[in-house]
Amino acid sequence: xxxxxxxxxxxxxxxxxxxxxxxxxxxxxxxxxxxxxxxxxxxxxxxxxxxxxxxxxxxxxxxxxxxxxxxxxxxxxxxxxxxxxxxxxxxxxxxxxxxxxxxxxxxxxxxxxxxxxxxxxxxxxxxxxxxxxxxxxxxxxxxxxxxxxxxxxxxxxxxxxxxxxxxxxxxxxxxxxxxxxxxxxxxxxxxxxxxxxxxxxxxxxxxxxxxxxxxxxxxxxxxxxxxxxxxxxxxxxxxxxxxxxxxxxxxxxxxxxxxxxxxxxxxxxxxxxxxxxxxxxxxxxxxxxxxxxxxxxxxxxxxxxxxxxxxxxxxxxxxxxxxxxxxxxxxxxxxxxxxxxxxxxxxxxxxxxxxxxxxxxxxxxxxxxxxxxxxxxxxxxxxxxxxxx
Numbered sequence: 001x002x003x004x005x006x007x008x009x010x011x012x013x014x015x016x017x018x019x020x021x022x023x024x025x026x027x028x029x030x031x032x033x034x035x036x037x038x039x040x041x042x043x044x045x046x047x048x049x050x051x052x053x054x055x056x057x058x059x060x061x062x063x064x065x066x067x068x069x070x071x072x073x074x075x076x077x078x079x080x081x082x083x084x085x086x087x088x089x090x091x092x093x094x095x096x097x098x099x100x101x102x103x104x105x106x107x108x109x110x111x112x113x114x115x116x117x118x119x120x121x122x123x124x125x126x127x128x129x130x131x132x133x134x135x136x137x138x139x140x141x142x143x144x145x146x147x148x149x150x151x152x153x154x155x156x157x158x159x160x161x162x163x164x165x166x167x168x169x170x171x172x173x174x175x176x177x178x179x180x181x182x183x184x185x186x187x188x189x190x191x192x193x194x195x196x197x198x199x200x201x202x203x204x205x206x207x208x209x210x211x212x213x214x215x216x217x218x219x220x221x222x223x224x225x226x227x228x229x230x231x232x233x234x235x236x237x238x239x240x241x242x243x244x245x246x247x248x249x250x251x252x253x254x255x256x257x258x259x260x261x262x263x264x265x266x267x268x269x270x271x272x273x274x275x276x277x278x279x280x281x282x283x284x285x286x287x288x289x290x291x292x293x294x295x296x297x298x299x300x301x302x303x304x305x306x307x308x309x310x311x312x313x314x315x316x317x318x319x320x321x322x323x324x325x326x327x328x329x330x331x332x333x334x335x336x337x338x339x340x341x342x343x344x345x346x347x348x349x350x351x352x353x354x355x356x357x358x359x360x361x362x363x364x365x366x367x368x369x370x371x372x373x374x375x376x377x378x379x380x381x382x383x384x385x386x387x388x389x
Contacts, residue, residue, distance in 0.1 A: 060112015
């Protein structure tokens with residue numbers, strides 16, 4: 001189908017497709033307690049199911065990261081929508097853990113495809129050539145979609161039947177207009193020969209110190225986001241006695257919404273000040289998380305989500321800005337990809353560690369130990385910043 005809409009309309013349609021794809025990636029978050037009950041597993045398996053998503057994202061980033069520059073944005077994004085639909089179908093028809101694992105990996109593929117390619121296309125189509133607007137919308141729909149997915153699934157699970165299937169059926173319905181919209185959107189890249197190759201990863205010497213500080217803080221922020229997105233719903237039910245799936249979704253939505261605010265604030269601060277502020281907020285946020293676990297406080301848990309989210313937005317925004325400013329233009333994509341690979345490793349491995357500790361000891365003890373470890377990590381970054389020029 002040939003493009004039938006203007007570039008401005010195409011910009012809105014790509015933003016919608018990006019939003020819906022990211023919504024699909026977080027639909028399982030408030031449903032993990034239900035999966036636990038249905039398949040009789042514990043916190044360790046919850047964290048593993050969550051973590052395989054991050055490995056899917058990394059694979060998607062590496063395999064599809066630069067493909068759209070050669071064959072066009074639209075074909076790559078259509079593949080991403082296909083992955084998103086396939087993931088939803090696997091959840092709808094799941095009768096065991098195997099399709100759930102497969103669905104999470106494929107969902108990660110969809111996020112990996114869209115994170116880079118949809119951002120690039122939004123920048124290409126930005127009204128009036130306003131690249132900053134394109135980047136801003138990409139951040140908002142990316143993080144906003146992650147938050148909306150948890151809210152949507154939680155609300156549907158609380159108020160309608162078939163809570164483990166209905167959210168994914170709704171997701172398929174939302175994907176339909178995204179496919180049609182993408183088909184009629186103008187292509188922004190002239191197609192060349194098809195060459196599938198892995199995205200290179202590199203960190204040049206001139207940007208290494210900035211990369212290490214930003215990536216370390218970002219690793220910690222993604223680790224906390226991973227814990228909130230995997231075991232927080234279980235914590236609500238087991239320790240606080242709050243079984244509302246909508247509440248679980250709202251807490252994760254709060255974190256991602258605060259992260260959007262943090263990203264918006266970054267442009268008003270210097271990179272150094274934003275990174276320092278973000279580290280301070282992350283340390284305070286995980287302190288609140290430990291407090292919430294220790295005294296069984298819902299208010300402290302919600303406050304922790306807000307503070308951690310704001311800190312995450314600041315450190316990710318500041319880290320990327322500093323890296324893009326200092327990295328050689330020819331290697332900027334490789335360095336940014338390296339940064340995001342570190343982030344998604346942070347989203348996966350520490351969460352599994354929490355699951356192992358919770359299985360061996362207790363969820364409360366594992367969460368408090370995790371909070372202390374993240375606080376130590378970001379305080380190390382702060383100490384490094386205080387020693388640098």
